[in-house]
Amino acid sequence: MASTSTDAKQFPLVPKIINGGIAGIIGVSCVFPLDLVKTRLQNQQVGPNGERMYKSMFDCFKKTYKVEGYFGMYRGSAVNILLITPEKAIKLAANDFFRHNLRTKDGKLPITRQMAAGGLAGLCQIVITTPMELLKIQMQDAGRLAAQAKEAGKTIPKTSATQIALELIKTKGITGLYKGTGATMLRDVSFSVVYFPLFATLNDLGPRKADGSGEAVFWCSFLSGCAAGSLAALAVNPFDVVKTRLQALKKAEGEMQFNGVADCIKKTFVNEGPKAFFKGGLCRMIVIAPLFGIAQMVYFLGVAESILGIKQTKV
8 A cells, every 4th residue: 555646735636535435336136134233233132031133143134034034134225325425435444544644754553553543544534424324223223122022912003214313413403413432432442443554564465566666466455354354344243233222212121221331331241241242252353344344345446447547556
């Protein structure tokens, strides 16, 4: 990700944003069913006698598919795909922007500045990520709540992301869509601090294209994104568990309610132990690895530059 110019005015922001949006749509469409399973595993709380609806990632996938079918695996995908465009556009483009502008006078980018660029990119994205995740989680977890209610002889009326959003805005204003912002910030900033420098390092180690551009071959960017994404995902999984639980507006009967990040951490640790913070960890790694592998590969293909007829540059 070496810059071809140190002039900040020449940073190609528009094509970077377009490439990021395209990368996000393709990536999330490929891995959404796994993300749904991850959400349900993280929201699942152990009952007083150790009972649980899903025994494992594969058990959750099997039961969800059996009850809700193929399209049930994409519950909540519409809002995710709609908002993933600006979210990934901001995340990927902002990282490149900050990397471009944080270089030293001699054009170098020390690891501390790479981490700062990633962290700032993660901070920028929460404007979109928080409401996107909030709405997505309600839709993804709806099947689990409906199944538990059915076992108790009750029914839960179906809803949509639009209905949830309008109800939140009506009762709590626009801030209602930003429930869990603190936990989202913890997760996204820390993830980006780990992910982007690691991805850049791995991507620079691979073979270059033969066209003299100095860019890594597409499969190298894909594998680098997979490796960096999976490691970063595991590292910040505790923050993701906290965020997911805080953003779940509805709980199954008997499940705990949480009042903020600290309360969620305390209650989860006391009632379920430290292992609870790594619930859905394997599933999240499996989700994030291909998501970022695909996203980085698509991002570097330069689709926007081809459409706009401009020369592609890398940071």
